[in-house]
Amino acid sequence: MATTQRVATAEGVTWTVLARDFAVVGPIEQYLEYLRSTAASPNTVKSYARGLALWWSFLEGRGQEWDAVGATDLGTFVGQLRRRSVAEDVVQLRAQDRAPDSTVASRVRSVMSFYRYQAARGGEVAGRLYETVRSRPGSYLPFLEHVARKHGRRSSAVRIRVRAKPVPVLLPRQMAALRQAEASWHATDATWSGELRYRLLWTLLEETGLRLGEALGLQHRDWKTGTGTTAQVEIVHREDHPHGLRAKSGYRRVFIGSELDRLYGDWVWALCEAGADMVLDDWDGAYIFCNLHRGRRFAPLRPESVYKHLGVMKRRLGLPEGMTPHWYRHTHATALLLAGVPDHVVSRRLGHADIQTTINTYAHVTEDAELRACADWKRITQSWGSRNEH
Template sequence: MSLALSPQARDALGAWLETARALKGQSENTEKAYRADVIEFIAFMVTYHGEPKGLGALSRISVTDMRAWMASLRQGGASPRSMARKLSSVKSFYRWLSEREGFEPTAVLSARAPKFEKKLPRPLNEDAARAMIDSVGDQGRAGWIGARDAAVVTLLYGSGLRISEALGLTGTDLPLGASLRILGKGGKERVVPVLPVARDAVERYIRLCPHEMTADAPVFRGLRGGALSPRAVQKVTEAARMQLGLPATATPHAMRHSFATHLLAAGGDLRAIQELLGHASLSTTQAYTSVDEVHLMKVYEAAHPKAR
């Protein structure tokens, strides 16, 4: 699809991504998604108009062109959520490009994404979270494998780590202390607590692991000593989920949801939980928590000065 871009358009795309990387500190995966979305958009316009798309042609995209592109995505089976993300990428590129090239981007920016219902995460209850950790530890063929898997899932639940963050730990992070400094999405740094149970789980795994723990090596290893893959953790949690009769929503990421929800249910402050999770927006943290209205009203009545 990169052939759809003229040299000038390709240079502009690269400059936009570089600017976004510098200003927003976006992750490599986000950058790849942005690039793919914009290239896919330009490729469609090339096919639709039957001509290459240089910067001049890109500045003349019409409302009709945008409708045709959105219709093609829908016909191609793209979900409303996927369409919304692609449109967001294209709009972001056009805001930057229109400022640099001095054209009016209204036709692109006025396009509306299809509405979709946001799926709220489903945390496990406390008993199910504990059972998941225990069951994951029993799935491994070798003793150290089970200890490894239990340590990873304990960190997801006990510290609210993303799976990529847990698997990104290296020997320099050992031995784990009472807290851990994590570099999360967008280069955002945060400090998370490490509960004694999580430290014990990691220490047990380290004692059993047959691979040397050097400073620059990943803490969590695959069978042959390479970095453990996220898919391996997903597979072992799938097996544990089926054994326990838990729903399909009981994934590694659900352990992080559970961390947030259980903290809030125990009286934790929402903004403090936001910091622990590394969310840029408080609204994102609110979506991660599922505390019933009765509990929220109790918190309100206990904390609000007019309610006392």
């Protein structure tokens, strides 16, 4: 079967796809290089490489050329993805753990993007995988929709419907319990005990809604401490992080409260006590969240280390098994919307490229709040009478 291969380059870590004979798959590598040249993140390249490796395994199992496929072939591929049996022609007549629709859609999206790229280069095969549509369903219409009505737009002939699910959120008591378990303040001797680094991280994610990669990519120069003004954190797009982390949405500013700002100051003091100011040549360019106990001292913290630590804390505190750092982002957005913050403000704070992303992801929050107002039926019916009297 085809496999994905991690590759270390001068620009950082990337991914490619190897065929059954361990040779690099030329057409796929050409497409992945296009993604790299257009500043796609390493995680995006990795995700698309995984989907295309499954597609290439499917083609190799059937002895089929990549540029001689149609919608029927893609439909067969989707079925195998759902059964988790890519490149297996025999269907097992037993209960199987079906792949989630979101996973299937992600893999199919990488394949269709690959063929869209080939079509842009003049390939003819994409004509059998796309169809022209004149209008787009739904209330939201993108800019220049009137142009599409005249000429149509190319849409995938095979689409995976993913049922929208309410995003998971954390309760205030759960977030407070994790913060307290990480580190606590002792007023008697004015010191912190425990993992102050993780207390700062969880508090930052809770109060700002940053993605984990954005938080771990913060350098000390990005934290603008409040000195007569509101403190803020700057999210800056960089491509030189040792672990390939990038700011997904480019530059933005996120204002923060004084307590979080003071917590950062305590963390800086703790780093200096550990000798960071003597070891680091460039303090401003150093990463805020760094190693203290394992690995190279003061090197940037890995996302894998955060997930491993959170796994330990979840078992210790009885937090939801499926909890990830991204739950903080969902919780932050939900809290803002329930507090009546306008959609466009929440969208800017989260760094969404399109406000429609915010609306689609958190529509249930505002809808539930609006529908909850209908619960006081007695008050509503009384208003009918008052209007009739006038």
